[in-house]
Amino acid sequence: MDIDFGTYHHSTTVESEKLRSIIYKKFHEAFNYIPISRDSKINILDVGSGLGFTIKIAADFYINANITGIDNFSGSLVDSSLSKSLKNLVTLGITDRCTIIEADIFDYTGIFDLVISNLVFHNMGDRRFNAYRKIYNYIPEYFITGDLFFHNDGNAVQYELSRMADLFKPVCTINVPEISSNYKILVLKRL
């Protein structure tokens, strides 16, 4: 199957593929931490779905889920576009339950059981805290975000969790040192 999920910034095509094979397994590990069964007919939102890679991760795990990806195609995934991402869903054969909408998280509204995201918020600076609040307003039971976490005074994850303490509580943090000491997957439960 000829499918292109794109090249991440500061990465090559080959490196991006390698990262994706690690991220795929680690997200499945993360899904196992939450009590939603794999065959549930849940509604999932993928924030910053890019060319559909994170949708595929979720679609392979939650075999009956309906998944919506939103992306504003702002450029952090080289040469991505709505038409390319929709073509990928066709190639994957999952258009009966998955779709992608060109939208910005700050304008998008909806209701979802689970929100996922990969490598989106670290580029937003402090606006990411408003994005977390938007996600809270989608009233998901769980929010799973894989991202790079940086903070000057030491524990970046603790800092991130403290900034969303009125919205989500941590279920677990998955370290992925094969990618970077800064890349983690946070599994969060909505308060």
Ligand SMILES: C[S@@+](CC[C@H](N)C(=O)[O-])C[C@H]1O[C@@H](n2cnc3c(N)ncnc32)[C@H](O)[C@@H]1O
């Ligand atoms: C590094 S890519 C990750 C794509 C995909 N999640 C993956 O892992 O392959 C980050 C994506 O987030 C999208 N993005 C950034 N800011 C956004 C916003 N405010 N609303 C929606 N999408 C956004 C970018 O356009 C880009 O496609």
